[in-house]
Amino acid sequence: MISNKKQVLFLGAGRMAQAIISGLINDSSFHIMVTNNGDEKRLRYVQDTFNVEVIESWREEMESTDIIVLALPPEGHDSILKELAEFVDQQLIITVAAGIGPAYLEERLPNGTPVAWVMPNTAAQVGKSTTLFANGSYMTAEHETWLQAMLQQVGTYEQVTEQQVHHLTPITGSAPAFVYKMAESLIRSAEESGITEQQAQNLVSSMLEGAAAMLQTGQKPSYLTDQVATPGGVTAAGLEVLDESGLDQMLQRAIAACHERAKH
Ligand SMILES: NC(=O)C1=CN([C@@H]2O[C@H](COP(=O)(O)OP(=O)(O)OC[C@H]3O[C@@H](n4cnc5c(N)ncnc54)[C@H](O)[C@@H]3O)[C@@H](O)[C@H]2O)C=CC1
Numbered sequence: 200m201i202s203n204k205k206q207v208l209f210l211g212a213g214r215m216a217q218a219i220i221s222g223l224i225n226d227s228s229f230h231i232m233v234t235n236n237g238d239e240k241r242l243r244y245v246q247d248t249f250n251v252e253v254i255e256s257w258r259e260e261m262e263s264t265d266i267i268v269l270a271l272p273p274e275g276h277d278s279i280l281k282e283l284a285e286f287v288d289q290q291l292i293i294t295v296a297a298g299i300g301p302a303y304l305e306e307r308l309p310n311g312t313p314v315a316w317v318m319p320n321t322a323a324q325v326g327k328s329t330t331l332f333a334n335g336s337y338m339t340a341e342h343e344t345w346l347q348a349m350l351q352q353v354g355t356y357e358q359v360t361e362q363q364v365h366h367l368t369p370i371t372g373s374a375p376a377f378v379y380k381m382a383e384s385l386i387r388s389a390e391e392s393g394i395t396e397q398q399a400q401n402l403v404s405s406m407l408e409g410a411a412a413m414l415q416t417g418q419k420p421s422y423l424t425d426q427v428a429t430p431g432g433v434t435a436a437g438l439e440v441l442d443e444s445g446l447d448q449m450l451q452r453a454i455a456a457c458h459e460r461a462k463h
């Protein structure tokens with residue numbers, strides 16, 4: 200029986216592949232296949248967790264594949280694209296790798312291959328990724344429809360330019376880790392009050408949710424900061440320490456370090 204489902208093949212079965220698959224399985228118009236470079240234990244885990252098809256050799260599946268998602272490290276792209284170039288025949292090639300834009304893909308694939316660069320974050324796991332994407336030159340309206348149907352399953356998404364995905368990767372892709380670092384410190388401090396680790400984590404995540412909701416009203420962060428800091432009050436004392444310690448400069452340096460690492 201011929202299936203009308205779009206056949207999506209993931210090359211790479213790690214954290215990002217799993218985060219995307221966890222959303223994608225909710226759309227029955229996709230059939231999901233997964234493989235990697237030999238980590239069978241992980242493939243079995245993905246198969247058992249998400250009930251997707253694990254395949255041994257992607258080359259044999261190419262003919263029936265509509266969409267390929269490269270969810271492997273940026274360093275692995277060069278060699279995999281070399282191989283893919285021999286087999287690819289109008290499949291939509293998507294990468295989620297930092298620093299690997301449409302220009303990089305198009306340079307290494309046959310002329311006319313539809314490609315897209317997608318930059319999600321791990322909140323895809325809970326359908327809350329803030330995903331940016333940039334299309335290559337050969338995407339048709341149909342490819343656009345497939346891509347957006349996929350992205351819809353993992354959160355919100357926005358099309359930007361290739362250059363903007365480069366620039367914004369540390370902000371939407373990496374910065375969740377910066378926030379988790381801050382959360383870790385706040386949770387540790389909260390636990391010193393005698394509450395449990397779970398209570399502390401609940402308090403901190405609820406506080407972050409409230410702060411995010413305030414930002415979403417459109418009020419400026421500097422205004423919101425002022426609203427919290429009663430003149431001469433306790434928050435002001437804490438903010439002075441953060442300013443003296445150079446929090447702003449530290450974050451800008453962290454972002455610059457991400458950009459540097461993303462260069463290939
Ligand atoms: N973890 C994150 O928050 C985000 C990751 N990304 C991108 O996702 C990609 C994967 O990152 P993670 O999932 O975090 O890494 P990971 O280490 O968890 O997973 C990498 C996967 O790629 C597989 N792999 C490596 N070389 C391969 C090859 N030649 N052929 C097939 N499979 C191969 C590994 O076996 C593993 O399954 C990276 O390019 C990263 O830039 C993008 C946005 C966010």
Ligand SMILES: O=C(O)[C@@H]1CCC=N1
Pocket residue numbers: 297368372373
């Ligand atoms: O750390 C990384 O390289 C990936 C890209 C953005 C988030 N995680």
